[in-house]
Amino acid sequence: MMQEIFEYTTLCLLATTLLCLYRAIVGPEPWDRAIAINVVGTKTIIIVVLIGYLFDSLYFVDVAIVYALFNFILTVALSKQIEFGGL
Amino acid sequence: MMDCIMDGVTVLFLAGGLFFFITATIGLLRFPDLYTRLHATGKGDTLGASLILLGLGLYSGISTTTAKLLIMMIFIMLTSPVATHTISRAVYNKGVKPWVREVDG
Numbered sequence: 001m002m003q004e005i006f007e008y009t010t011l012c013l014l015a016t017t018l019l020c021l022y023r024a025i026v027g028p029e030p031w032d033r034a035i036a037i038n039v040v041g042t043k044t045i046i047i048v049v050l051i052g053y054l055f056d057s058l059y060f061v062d063v064a065i066v067y068a069l070f071n072f073i074l075t076v077a078l079s080k081q082i083e084f085g086g087l
Numbered sequence: 088m089m090d091c092i093m094d095g096v097t098v099l100f101l102a103g104g105l106f107f108f109i110t111a112t113i114g115l116l117r118f119p120d121l122y123t124r125l126h127a128t129g130k131g132d133t134l135g136a137s138l139i140l141l142g143l144g145l146y147s148g149i150s151t152t153t154a155k156l157l158i159m160m161i162f163i164m165l166t167s168p169v170a171t172h173t174i175s176r177a178v179y180n181k182g183v184k185p186w187v188r189e190v191d192g
Contacts, residue, residue: 016112075170083177
């Protein structure tokens with residue numbers, strides 16, 4: 001029962017991630033791509049945690065923590081790149 | 088009985104998180120400007136991720152995994168608004184004007 005609910009939640013999140021990838025690829029300006037990448041990163045964290053619950057191997061939670069750290073650093077570096085043209 | 092109640096609460100939290108994620112996606116796709124898109128994604132992402140992590144923590148009960156999920160939730164609630172603010176400040180300092188509706192006449 002709960003496994004199926006986790007499956008459907010993961011599928012819905014994957015569908016919304018694909019919709020966000022449209023903005024990341026087509027997005028008219030560079031900063032539109034930056035915020036789309038930020039959203040996709042947050043959704044990826046949740047998808048990794050849900051995959052850990054689906055496969056009953058909770059080591060995926062540690063991977064998700066590291067991915068959250070990288071997502072924040074990536075966003076700050078991208079905004080520095082946008083503002084100053086370099087790091 | 089208690090397990091059934093906790094499962095129901097978990098399903099409620101997952102549904103709320105999915106609702107906020109879908110709202111953020113619609114805003115990201117449909118709004119006309121960077122600032123309005125940030126207005127949609129900055130709040131929707133933070134709340135959606137926090138709600139789903141909280142629901143999964145309730146499903147696990149008291150364990151190490153729940154502690155990790157709570158730490159991750161606090162980290163996301165701290166860093167996601169900071170990231171949103173950083174991007175919007177960078178773009179504003181670059182000189183991009185906010186979008187305004189065209190007025191006839």
